Amino acid sequence: xxLEILDILISGLLNGGIFALIAVGxxxxxxxxxxxxVAHGEFxxxxxxxxxxxxxxxxVNPLVSLVxxxxxxxxxxxxxxxxxxxxxxxxxxxQGAFEGNSMLASFGLLFIIQNLAILxxxxxxxxxxxxxxxxxxGGAMFAANRLVTLLFAVAICIIFYLFxxxxxxxxxxxxxxxxxDAAGLMGVNINQxxxxxxxxxxxxxxxxxxxxSMSFRVQPTxxxxxxxxxxxxxxxxxxxxxxxxxxxxxILGLVGSIxxxxxxxxxxxAYYVLFMILLLVKPTGILGR
Amino acid sequence: xxxxxxxxxxxxxxxxxxxxxxxINEGEIVALVGGNGAGKSTLLNTxxxxxxxxxxxxxxxxxxxxxxxxxxxxxxxxxxxxxSGRVFPELTVLENLEMGAFLSHxxxxxxxxxxxxxxLFPRLQERERQLARTLSGGERQMLAMGxxxxxxxxxxxxxxxxxxxxxxxVLEVFRIVRLLRDQGITILLVExxxxxxxxxxxxxxxxxxxxxxxxxxxxxLAASDYVRKAYLGL
Numbered sequence: 074x075x076l077e078i079l080d081i082l083i084s085g086l087l088n089g090g091i092f093a094l095i096a097v098g099x100x101x102x103x104x105x106x107x108x109x110x111v112a113h114g115e116f117x118x119x120x121x122x123x124x125x126x127x128x129x130x131x132x133v134n135p136l137v138s139l140v141x142x143x144x145x146x147x148x149x150x151x152x153x154x155x156x157x158x159x160x161x162x163x164x165x166x167x168q169g170a171f172e173g174n175s176m177l178a179s180f181g182l183l184f185i186i187q188n189l190a191i192l193x194x195x196x197x198x199x200x201x202x203x204x205x206x207x208x209x210x211g212g213a214m215f216a217a218n219r220l221v222t223l224l225f226a227v228a229i230c231i232i233f234y235l236f237x238x239x240x241x242x243x244x245x246x247x248x249x250x251x252x253x254d255a256a257g258l259m260g261v262n263i264n265q266x267x268x269x270x271x272x273x274x275x276x277x278x279x280x281x282x283x284x285x286s287m288s289f290r291v292q293p294t295x296x297x298x299x300x301x302x303x304x305x306x307x308x309x310x311x312x313x314x315x316x317x318x319x320x321x322x323x324i325l326g327l328v329g330s331i332x333x334x335x336x337x338x339x340x341x342x343a344y345y346v347l348f349m350i351l352l353l354v355k356p357t358g359i360l361g362r
Numbered sequence: 363x364x365x366x367x368x369x370x371x372x373x374x375x376x377x378x379x380x381x382x383x384x385x386i387n388e389g390e391i392v393a394l395v396g397g398n399g400a401g402k403s404t405l406l407n408t409x410x411x412x413x414x415x416x417x418x419x420x421x422x423x424x425x426x427x428x429x430x431x432x433x434x435x436x437x438x439x440x441x442x443x444x445x446s447g448r449v450f451p452e453l454t455v456l457e458n459l460e461m462g463a464f465l466s467h468x469x470x471x472x473x474x475x476x477x478x479x480x481x482l483f484p485r486l487q488e489r490e491r492q493l494a495r496t497l498s499g500g501e502r503q504m505l506a507m508g509x510x511x512x513x514x515x516x517x518x519x520x521x522x523x524x525x526x527x528x529x530x531x532v533l534e535v536f537r538i539v540r541l542l543r544d545q546g547i548t549i550l551l552v553e554x555x556x557x558x559x560x561x562x563x564x565x566x567x568x569x570x571x572x573x574x575x576x577x578x579x580x581x582x583l584a585a586s587d588y589v590r591k592a593y594l595g596l
Contacts, residue, residue, distance in 0.1 A: 241460075241464065241469060244453070244457055244460060244461055245461065245464055247450070247452070247453060247457075248450045248453060248461045251450045251451060251452055251453070252448055252450060254412060254432075254444075254448070255444065255448040255449075255450065256450075256461070257412065257431075257432040257433055258410065258412075258432060258436065258441075258442050258444060258448075259433075259436065259461050259462055259464045259509070259513070260433045260436035260437060260464045260465040260468075260513060261433055261461075261464055262431065262433045263432075263433070264431075
């Protein structure tokens with residue numbers, strides 16, 4: 074019994090770390106740049122495929138791939154905002170119109186990226202084996218790569234949080250999230266900051282994809298499931314709250330592991346049920362206002 | 363220092379400024395007065411290019427500002443303290459001040475500037491670690507003014523800094539405006555509190571329904587029948 078609980082807890086945390094990371098990423102894109110990026114999962118998929126390619130072709134250590142894939146995905150996200158979303162923002166007559174238009178554009182992006190990936194890598198399932206030995210945690214057994222994933226996910230979130238709270242640029246991002254016009258009056262180049270936030274969101278997704286590829290299968294259609302999870306987590310944590318997304322990720326991870334312990338097929342159902350209850354009972358989320 | 367020539371500005375299809383011209387010399391306190399909806403805030407937003415004028419020109423220190431973005435205006439040395447302050451509610455008082463010094467030349471000397479701001483507004487130092495949303499209305503206004511000074515501006519534009527404040531705080535705001543001018547900052551003061559404003563400022567412009575109807579030295583305006591009737595209720 075104790076062992077079972079330990080098993081559920083740890084696997085909840087292992088999933089939660091990744092959920093937190095991808096939700097913090099989406100939180101940057103939706104909370105600051107106001108783009109509900111439905112293609113968030115496609116950036117995860119790109120990170121995973123880049124890492125898989127580097128590992129299988131050049132034997133690059135997946136943890137080294139983080140520092141290669143992250144910047145690549147960041148640049149893709151940054152220029153996507155500079156070209157696509159910036160234009161939509163300028164041509165939308167209101168904030169609400171922009172949110173609708175940018176979400177539609179994200180849907181288009183989802184299919185474009187996904188199909189390009191199928192063209193390049195095929196629709197089959199890929200995978201590789203790295204740090205794939207079991208580790209004994211008080212009797213519960215887990216693959217080492219999953220523990221490494223959790224460690225890195227938490228570390229990345231903490232580094233990012235410090236960036237937001239301690240640095241000049243990080244403070245400007247938070248200010249722009251609260252009042253973009255007033256931030257402009259402080260001399261902040263709003264277009265630049267929004268593109269940066271979108272790029273950072275893509276960066277987190279890419280890093281999450283790199284980490285995921287160590288322990289999960291990689292395929293072009295893997296993204297959407299993670300996008301849905303990220304959306305649920307940012308609502309759960311409170312829209313725009315980075316600590317909320319972080320905590321929310323772990324809560325959802327635990328909910329998933331508890332449910333799948335009894336019925337493995339129902340974890341996604343449990344996420345949706347939780348999401349609906351949340352929207353009915355506390356739509357502002359746990360740390361929202 | 364700042365010169366506006368024949369500015370026309372629209373909100374959608376509605377014209378809100380008609381052929382507005384204005385001039386500010388270095389070291390002056392210039393007041394812009396007028397009732398609600400006269401276009402005062404629109405004029406400030408046009409100067410700092412949050413709204414783009416349909417025609418007319420703005421020149422600052424001999425340089426036309428056409429085509430510049432709002433952040434570039436700050437870089438030229440214009441600071442705009444917007445209506446109702448617009449402090450960042452989820453940042454602390456200190457972080458709000460730091461944001462005011464976002465531009466790199468101001469960032470380098472921000473600790474020194476913060477010290478000066480605290481001398482002007484000791485209350486802010488007491489509240490340093492508090493989130494701005496927990497401040498009272500008066501404290502928020504002080505924070506907004508302090509934040510506006512953090513970029514070390516040459517010209518500071520205050521949009522109704524005394525609005526909604528208790529009488530003793532209103533006097534405090536005007537005292538600080540005068541103090542800032544004595545420290546060498548040129549000031550454009552937008553106000554509805556015409557009586558105090560005409561006492562503090564050197565010159566004033568009167569804006570009505572988007573058109574400049576009067577301008578002149580404050581002592582002359584305060585003595586004119588029109589201003590006495592329409593704005594001072596005498």
